[in-house]
Amino acid sequence: MASNSHSPRFVRWSGYFAPTLREEPGDAEVVSHRLMLKAGMIRKVAAGIYDLLPLGLRGLRKVEAIVREEMDRAGAHEVLLPMVTPAELWQETGRWDVYGKELLRFQDRHERWFCLGPTHEEVITDLVRREVRSHRQLPITLYQIQTKFRDEVRPRFGLMRGREFMMKDAYSFDRSDPEAEATYGRMREAYDRVFARCGLRFTSVEAATGAIGGSFSHEYMVLAESGEDQTVSCSKCGFAANIEFAATAPIPSGSRSLQAASDAHPGGRTLQGTPDALPGSRTLQGASASSDAGSLSAPRRKIPRLPGEPSPSPIEPPAPCPKCSAPLSLTRGIEVGHVFKLGEKYSKAMKATFLDAEGKERTMVMGCYGIGIGRTFAAAIEQGHDENGPILPPSIAPFHVLLTTVAQDPRALEAAESLAKELNGAGIEVLWDDRDERAGVKFKDGDLTGIPVKIVVGKRFIEKGTIEIKPRRDGAACEVPPSAALAAAHEFLAR
RNA sequence: CCGGGAGUGGCGCAGCCUGGUAGCGCACCUGCUUUGGGAGCAGGGGGUCCCCGGUUCGAAUCCGGGCUCCCGGACCA
DSSP states (O other), X not given: OOOOTTSOSEEESTTSOOOOOSSOOTTOOSHHHHHHHHTTSEEEXXXXXXXXXXXXXXXXXXXXXXXXXXXXXXXXXXXXXXXEEEHHHHHHHTHHHHSGGGSOXXXXXXXXXXXXXXXXXXXXXXXXXXXXXXXXXXSEEXXXXXXXXXXXXSOXXXXXXXXXXXXXXXXXXXXXXXXXXXXXXXXXXXXXXXXXXXXXXXXXXXXXXXXXXXXXXXXXXXXXXXXSEXXXXXXXXXXXXXXXXXXXXXXXXXXXXXXXXXXTOGGGOOGGGOOSSOXXXXXXXXXXXXXXXXGTTOOOOOOOOOTTOOOOOOOOSSOBOTTTOOBEEEEEEEEEEEEEEEETHHHHHTTOEEEOTTSOXXXXXXXXXXXXXXXXXXXXXXXXXXXXXXXXXXXXSSOSEEEEEOSOOHHHHHHHHHHHHHHHHTTOOEEEEOOSOOHHHHHHHHHHTOOSEEEEESHHHHHHSXXXXXXXXXXXXXXEOXXXXXXXXXXXXXX
């Protein structure tokens, strides 16, 4: 499990800042939004703009840490680019005029135009073109984890679709097309690892790229009923695609186009095709579809049909899989990640070139790769919750163990504290609810944290010297002496 | 941006139609009782009723304009 060395690993609830709500928040429909408000993880500041409170921030930091580790493992290097970016860079690629109102623009005191960065192709390309001259400095992949701003017409669903949001965006620069595709493949493997480590059931699907010709992309979807996107998937061969893409993909000739579309993209192999390297017991369903890091907070893309093509009808399960003819199933998903092969779109416009071994000037081949950090955390709640609150995977829960003392008896408190310290020494992060509250209040609040393992020190400890330990997910408690708690906690966390 | 809904103590809401002392639950403070799934009783504090203007003896309530927020949709290279 990933943990941040800079966040406290043992926190007492008394004195902590986790203002839970007793009543249902009035203006939240979606589960993750409602529960995050109720748990005191977030508070709204304006439409699509939120405060992240300690519990919520810890969750996001966990996701962030996993993303960072996997990016580093894939050979990418972390940078931090400015959030405020000058108009000139955007004018170079024409996006200053094209982007529209989503790009929040403003002037500084000298009346120079700037915007809040919604994505950073221009900024990163500017950096790289100035510093990279030789083929010997390539390939290189840079990434950052940063707050982005997109002035969405209608933000909604809390962290799932905000205007300000935390995003990891990576950009690769390669010397050739094949090299760029290899990088793309490595990024896809990193993405598979990230979402698997986050404990999510997900799928990746192919997408057509619309206006950006010659390129391709994949989007990563967390499977959840509340998802805005629909995908079709085949449980037999692992094929998967965004339903809109599946229904509208161009048909080269006879065969219904899914297969052709899928095969046409080198990055499009399914996870079953890359059985290596993925830890954990995730349920993956395949590979599928969409656009650059820029579209992360903008799911649902309509892919234009070719002229003269018959009007497509959506693929309704149980349609046969275009690859293996097994029945397709329909799932809903939340787009949490996007990888996109950009080609030369930005490098050409901004003259990001290098000299190859023959001394010839060539244009860099780019890719970009986004992950919505907050959205991933919210998606985990969409996927894991019950009527009492979130049920989070250990890897991204704000703490690993919630220790609740129900009796304010000095012996119980003492036992709890030494237990907390023992767990802590073993690398387990503990939130100890030491508040002088009624048991009911503590249990209700405790469930709202989403922490996967619960330990109760109370009446039975006073009577029999035992404590209760149980997983948040299914309430089956076991009663053990405190000396057995560490082993039990490890066991539950490993499930 | 189109359509629908809503702004009233910190939170959730009623009151508005039919103008006349601003209410309820939760939270908060005090006391007593209680103590394993959001306790009970008693007492208490807390309000520019979103804003501006109009009608009226009198506006939370009626009228006009504006702002903000939520939901559905469109949009989201």
